Amino acid sequence: xxxxxxxxxxxxxxxxxxxxxxxxxxxxxxxxxxxxxxxxxxxxxxxxxxxxxxxxxxxxxxxxxxxxxxxxxxxxxxxxxxxxxxxxxxxxxxxxxxxxxxxxxxxxxxxxxxxxxxxxxxxxxxxxxxxxxxxxxxxxxxxxxxxxxxxxxxxxxxxxxxxxxxxxxxxxxxxxxxxxxxxxxxxxxxxxxxxxxxxxxxxxxxxxxxxxxxxxxxxxxxxxxxxxxxxxxxxxxxxxxxxxxxxxxxxxxxxxxxxxxxxxxxxxxxxxxxxxxxxxxxxxxxxxxxxxxxxxxxxxxxxxxxxxxxxxxxxxxxxxxxxxxxxxxxxxxxxxxxxxxxxxxxxxxxxxxxxxxxxxxxxxxxxxxxxxxxxxxxxxxxxxxxxxxxxxxxxxxxxxxxxxxxxxxxxxxxxxxxxxxxxxxxxxxxxxxxxxxxxxxxxxxxxxxxxxxxxxxxxxxxxxxxxxxxxxxxxxxxxxxxxxxxxxxxxxxxxxxxxxxxxxxxxxxxxxxxxxxxxxxxxxxxxxxxxxxxxxxxxxxxxxxxxxxxxxxxxxxxxxxxxxxxxxxxxxxxxxxxxxxxxxxxxxxxxxxxxxxxxxxxxxxxxxxxxxxxxxxxxxxxxxxxxxxxxxxxxxxxxxxxxxxxxxxxxxxxxxxxxxxxxxxxxxxxxxxxxxxxxxxxxxxxxxxxxxxxxxxxxxxxxxxxxxxxxxxxxxxxxxxxxxxxxxxxxxxxxxxxxxxxxxxxxxxxxxxxxxxxxxxxxxxxxxxxxxxxxxxxxxxxxx
Numbered sequence: 087x088x089x090x091x092x093x094x095x096x097x098x099x100x101x102x103x104x105x106x107x108x109x110x111x112x113x114x115x116x117x118x119x120x121x122x123x124x125x126x127x128x129x130x131x132x133x134x135x136x137x138x139x140x141x142x143x144x145x146x147x148x149x150x151x152x153x154x155x156x157x158x159x160x161x162x163x164x165x166x167x168x169x170x171x172x173x174x175x176x177x178x179x180x181x182x183x184x185x186x187x188x189x190x191x192x193x194x195x196x197x198x199x200x201x202x203x204x205x206x207x208x209x210x211x212x213x214x215x216x217x218x219x220x221x222x223x224x225x226x227x228x229x230x231x232x233x234x235x236x237x238x239x240x241x242x243x244x245x246x247x248x249x250x251x252x253x254x255x256x257x258x259x260x261x262x263x264x265x266x267x268x269x270x271x272x273x274x275x276x277x278x279x280x281x282x283x284x285x286x287x288x289x290x291x292x293x294x295x296x297x298x299x300x301x302x303x304x305x306x307x308x309x310x311x312x313x314x315x316x317x318x319x320x321x322x323x324x325x326x327x328x329x330x331x332x333x334x335x336x337x338x339x340x341x342x343x344x345x346x347x348x349x350x351x352x353x354x355x356x357x358x359x360x361x362x363x364x365x366x367x368x369x370x371x372x373x374x375x376x377x378x379x380x381x382x383x384x385x386x387x388x389x390x391x392x393x394x395x396x397x398x399x400x401x402x403x404x405x406x407x408x409x410x411x412x413x414x415x416x417x418x419x420x421x422x423x424x425x426x427x428x429x430x431x432x433x434x435x436x437x438x439x440x441x442x443x444x445x446x447x448x449x450x451x452x453x454x455x456x457x458x459x460x461x462x463x464x465x466x467x468x469x470x471x472x473x474x475x476x477x478x479x480x481x482x483x484x485x486x487x488x489x490x491x492x493x494x495x496x497x498x499x500x501x502x503x504x505x506x507x508x509x510x511x512x513x514x515x516x517x518x519x520x521x522x523x524x525x526x527x528x529x530x531x532x533x534x535x536x537x538x539x540x541x542x543x544x545x546x547x548x549x550x551x552x553x554x555x556x557x558x559x560x561x562x563x564x565x566x567x568x569x570x571x572x573x574x575x576x577x578x579x580x581x582x583x584x585x586x587x588x589x590x591x592x593x594x595x596x597x598x599x600x601x602x603x604x605x606x607x608x609x610x611x612x613x614x615x616x617x618x619x620x621x622x623x624x625x626x627x628x629x630x631x632x633x634x635x636x637x638x639x640x641x642x643x644x645x646x647x648x649x650x651x652x653x654x655x656x657x658x659x660x661x662x663x664x665x666x667x668x669x670x671x672x673x674x675x676x677x678x679x680x681x682x683x684x685x686x687x688x689x690x691x692x693x694x695x696x697x698x699x700x701x702x703x704x705x706x707x708x709x710x711x712x713x714x715x716x717x718x719x720x721x722x723x724x725x726x727x728x729x730x731x732x733x734x735x736x737x738x739x740x741x742x743x744x745x746x747x748x749x750x751x752x753x754x755x756x757x758x759x760x761x762x763x764x765x766x767x768x769x770x771x772x773x774x775x776x777x778x779x780x781x782x783x784x785x786x787x788x789x790x791x792x793x794x795x796x797x798x799x800x801x802x803x804x805x806x807x808x809x810x811x812x813x814x815x816x817x818x819x820x821x822x823x824x825x826x827x828x829x830x831x832x833x834x835x836x837x838x839x840x841x842x843x844x845x846x847x848x849x850x851x852x853x854x855x856x857x858x859x860x861x862x863x864x865x866x867x868x869x870x
Contacts, residue, residue, distance in 0.1 A: 091172040091215050102186060107147035108158045110204050112190055112304055120186045121206065123147050126160065131174040138249055138264075140323075140340060141170035144201065145183060161202035162193055166209035166323070166340045177217055187212035191339075192281075192304060209340055210363065249322065249364070251372070255293030259328040262338060266372055267291050268348060268380045269317045273631075274483065274519025275309045276466045278302070279612060285309045286514075286631075289319060292379050299324065299335040301343070306470075309343075311357040313481060313527065316348035316385050318373050348385075350377045352528070391529070394459060395428035397487050399506055402516070405482045406529045408537070409474055410458055411446025413439040417828070418512075418609055418819040420468045422461040424480065427536030429457050432506040436460065446476035461485065464812070465512025465611050467520055474522065479530045484518035485510055511812075512611055515630035570825055570836035573597065574799060575862035577841065584787040592846045592856050600782035600789070601835045602826040607778075610819055614809060617775040618739040624775065627737075627809070628725060630696065636726045637696040637711070641669060645714035647692060651677050651749040652719070669693055673702075674712070674719070676749055687758045688750060690719060703730045708763060712747060719747040721767060728769055729760060733810035736760050738769035745769060774805035776818075780860070782840075783832060791842060791858040799864050821865055839863070 102120040110121070123145030132140050147159045163185070165173050177183065185208060193205040208215065252263045267289030275283040282302040287310065290296045299321070303309050310319055325338040337343075344358045344365070354370050356363065392403040407424040414420050421439055423446075437460055450458065461482065463471045474480065486509045510520060523530050579597045587596050607613055616625050628636075647654065652674040659669055674690040688708040691699065703709050709730040712719040721728050724743060727735035738745075750766040752758060764771045776797035782789045798805055801821055807814040825836060841862045847855045 091169065091176050091217065106149070107145070107161050107202060110158075110161065110190060110202065110206075112192060112204060114190050116188050116190055120184050121145075121161075121188065122182065122184045123161070124182050125177060125179055128174075128177070128179055131170060138167060139170040139174075140262075141165045141174055143173070143177075145185075148182075158202040162195070162199070162205040164205055164207050164339045165213075165215075166207070169208055169213055169215065173215060177215075182218045184216040184218065186214045186216075207340060209342075251320075253293045253295075254289070254291045254297045255295040257295075257297065257326045257333045257335075259326050259333060261326045262323055263326060264320075264322045265289075265291075265297075265324065265335070266318070266320050266376060267297070268376055268385055269312055269315060269319055269345075270296065270385060271315070271517065272310075272312045273514045273517050274470075274521050275303075275306055276514050276519070277469055277609075279607065283309060287312065287319070290385070291376065297333055297335055298329075301337045301341075303337070305359075306473075307359040311345050311359075311524070313521075313523065313529075314348070316380055318346040318348050318376050318380075320344045320346075320369070320372075346373050347528075348377055348380055350374075350381050355526070357524070393428045394426050394430040394457075397430055397432070397506070399432065399487055399489050401487050402484050403487065405480075405485050406523070406533060407480055407482070408533060409446075409476055409478045409480055410450060410454065411444050411476050412471065412474060413443040413445065414468075414472075415439065415443075415462070416816065416819045417823045418465050418468055418611070418816065420463045420471045422463055422471065422474075422480075423458050424461055425454055425458045425537075426533060427457065427539070430459055430506065433504065434459055435505040435507040437462075459508060461508040461510060463510045463520065465609055466514070467510050467512065467518075469609060470520060479523040479527070479533060480520055481523050481529065482510060482520045484516045513629055515634070569599075569839050570865055571800075571838045571840060571863050572866045573839055573841045573863055575841045584782060584784045584789045587842060587844070587858065588787075588789060590844060592844045594844055595861075596842045596844070597839070598782070598784070598842055599837055599839050600784040601832055601837055603781045603783040603788060603832060605778055605780050605822060605826055610822060611815065613776050613778050614805070615775055615777055616737050616772040618742060618770065618772055620742045620770055621739065623739065623741065624777070625772075633726050634696045636723060637694065637699070640711070640713045640722045640726075641693045641695055643692075643713040643715075645717065647672070647674060647690075647712065647714045647719045648717045649674075649719055649747075649749075652690065653677055653680060671698060678749060678751065682752065684752070684758065688763065692719075699730055703732055707731060708758065708760070710763065710767070721745050721747060721769070724769070728767065729763055731760065734806060735809070736764070737772040738764065739772055742770040743768055774809050776801075776805055776808070782838075789858060791840075791860055793860040795859065796861045796863065799862065800860065802864055825865075 102118055105114060105119045105121055107121060107123055125143055126146045127144035129142040141164075143163045143165070144160055145163055147161075185206060187210070188206045188208050190204050191207050193201065193203055195201075196203045249264045251266050252261075254265060254267060257263065257265075268291065270288050270290050272287035273285055275285040278284050282304050283306055284300065284302050286298065286300050288296055288298050301309060310321075312319065320343065321335070321337075322342045323338055323340045324335040326333050327336060328334075342358075342363060344356045344363055346354060346356060354373050356365055391406055394405070394407075397403060405424075405426065407426045410423045410425060412420055412422050415437075421437060487506060488509060489504060489506055511518065575595075577595055577597070579595065581597045581599060584598060584600060587598060590596070614627060616627055617623070653676075654672055654674045656670050656672045659671055670693050672692045674692070675685050676688065676690075679685060679688060686706050688710060689702070689706050690710050690712045691702065692712055692714060694702070694711055699709050699711055710728065711722055711726075711730075713722055714720075721738075724738045724740045724745070726737075728738050729736040746768045748766050748768075750758070750763060752762070760771065775794055777792065777794040778797070780791050780793055782791060793800055801818050803814050803817055808818065825838065827835065840860055843859050843861050845857055845859070847857050
């Protein structure tokens with residue numbers, strides 16, 4: 087039976103654990119719980135379609151409010167479907183209700199309404215709401231009156247809601263809709279800067295309209311379970327919004343999602359983490375219709391998945407494999423030992439890791455050891471990989487098979503330059519990611535058939551499998567330990583305590599000695615930002631997916647460039663098929679630079695994608711992407727890099743730049759650099775900066791300080807290199823792991839001799855705030 091409203095004079099849900107409203111959190115196990123409260127607000131009933139409704143109410147924990155024991159005594163309740171309709175008709179303000187079968191979510195309005203930071207969501211078959219009503223004491227029931235049950239339905243059992251699904255081509259902004267679609271692009275969930283994970287995908291349907299969907303959920307298991315292109319997805323209660331001239335979808339209250347294998351021959355088995363969901367014959371018919379249509383449109387992957395035996399160097403692949411063991415290399419890298427039952431034919435890099443860092447059996451049978459390969463997982467994917475357990479079956483997307491030196495030491499002691507290594511780079515470009523496959527996934531059955539040819543190791547039941555990371559070796563013996571930093575200043579100052587620093591007047595310098603208790607952000611790649619030295623603005627570095635969209639839109643700009651100081655050559659590039667026509671890529675050379683025999687020092691390109699520019703950057707010193715504007719050359723939007731040099735990218739400040747593309751004038755012997763090019767096109771260069779918040783500890787005193795202006799001095803590395811070079815990024819990660827190693831007692835961590843400056847920040851509409859910053863200090867100890 088779908089969710090219902092019940093009138094009860096007794097004690098409903100007595101077998102369940104009653105949770106007071108202030109005690110509710112997103113970690114609450116609601117499967118065996120109930121919540122009681124008085125209805126103090128009741129919103130209107132909103133129709134989302136045929137027999138699909140939503141209603142918002144607020145209930146109050148009378149005991150908590152009466153005792154004033156908590157300011158979180160009132161909570162928002164969101165009801166869906168027939169339950170919302172029954173509540174609207176049967177429940178009045180001031181009545182006391184008991185709720186069961188609910189789920190707990192984060193309240194997006196908590197900062198506005200000052201209510202509980204969570205909300206209660208009631209939908210589906212398990213949800214039930216009891217209204218507590220007693221008989222009036224002035225009226226006694228007649229002894230001859232027929233007895234009635236202590237609990238009765240307020241309304242007839244609601245029929246299962248018949249959901250209305252909107253074709254993607256008919257979506258209008260500002261609506262909450264239900265949709266079906268075929269997945270044509272997807273990214274695995276990744277951690278945001280808040281508490282949520284975010285996943286994004288693009289879907290299409292028989293209307294041939296493609297729509298981008300963005301989903302935010304706090305738990306990984308609540309995200310769509312998509313394993314490959316062509317999978318079918320059904321989403322309920324997604325909000326439409328206009329963005330960049332198209333309609334996007336965003337999850338909202340009561341969001342639910344179910345996915346299906348997109349292959350026509352496979353069984354229609356829903357994939358979802360929801361405890362209850364509607365699935366009727368009409369849904370099965372809709373899934374099969376989409377499958378048949380997608381197969382005719384060539385939306386399903388046609389190439390078989392790559393095995394280790396067929397991997398070629400310098401390629402990207404999707405790999406299905408089984409995890410044998412894993413080891414944390416540093417804060418931004420995890421090593422996975424995996425196999426798929428086939429042997430890689432190329433020499434492989436092997437890496438040195440501490441035995442104490444290995445989670446899982448370090449000793450494998452000879453057969454499995456010969457077939458196993460190492461995969462280095464970086465940055466945001468390392469956070470996901472921490473949840474994997476030995477024996478899990480994994481699918482790794484956009485895995486890079488590469489040769490050359492790695493940031494992790496090879497066990498042979500050499501550079502491994504001619505050996506093959508597998509890297510899962512940070513970021514989410516090209517759908518890059520990794521996830522655990524479910525037991526019923528066809529890919530697992532195929533893997534198991536191959537692996538059955540090899541003897542079992544019985545390795546996944548050993549008591550030696552650890553549930554936590556091993557503690558790093560402790561090498562500090564004396565009370566103060568070693569000092570991992572030194573001051574680079576010439577100040578003749580006495581060393582003071584953190585307490586004295588906090589009590590001081592702003593505008594001074596201090597010398598302190600403390601330990602690093604914690605730091606933010608984690609992961610560290612989020613600390614790298616762009617800074618304008620003129621207007622002092624700080625902005626995020628856009629990811630490659632956003633840049634790819636920007637370059638793709640710019641490549642479609644009509645017209646051509648006819649600057650008299652440029653030599654131009656065009657190339658027609660083939661399309662990807664009949665629905666993706668070819669495009670024109672144009673390369674422009676400065677006549678002056680061509681005459682000075684510097685034609686490879688700087689080229690201008692139009693019609694280029696981000697991938698095109700990155701490939702051209704390997705052959706030319708500087709690449710300057712431009713687009714036509716009335717026959718002249720103009721720069722793209724400055725949210726994208728305006729200049730490329732190898733792996734390095736240069737950004738400009740939108741506020742301070744006065745863009746105007748002009749010919750670059752150089753003397754014959756003068757070397758071209760990015761400052762000269764920026765000046766020629768009217769761009770004020772942004773600088774890379776690293777912004778870290780450090781929590782220092784000295785005895786019982788703590789102090790939060792910033793490290794950003796002198797970050798290059800502190801880490802002794804160029805931030806421009808950090809933005810372009812994995813090795814430079816690893817240096818910072820290893821340094822922070824050495825200064826603040828995970829799992830180690832604060833008493834055993836190294837000490838830091840620091841120079842601190844204090845200053846006042848003027849807050850808009852609020853009191854001035856005193857801040858502290860690390861300055862003129864550098865690390866001395868080399869991370870192990």
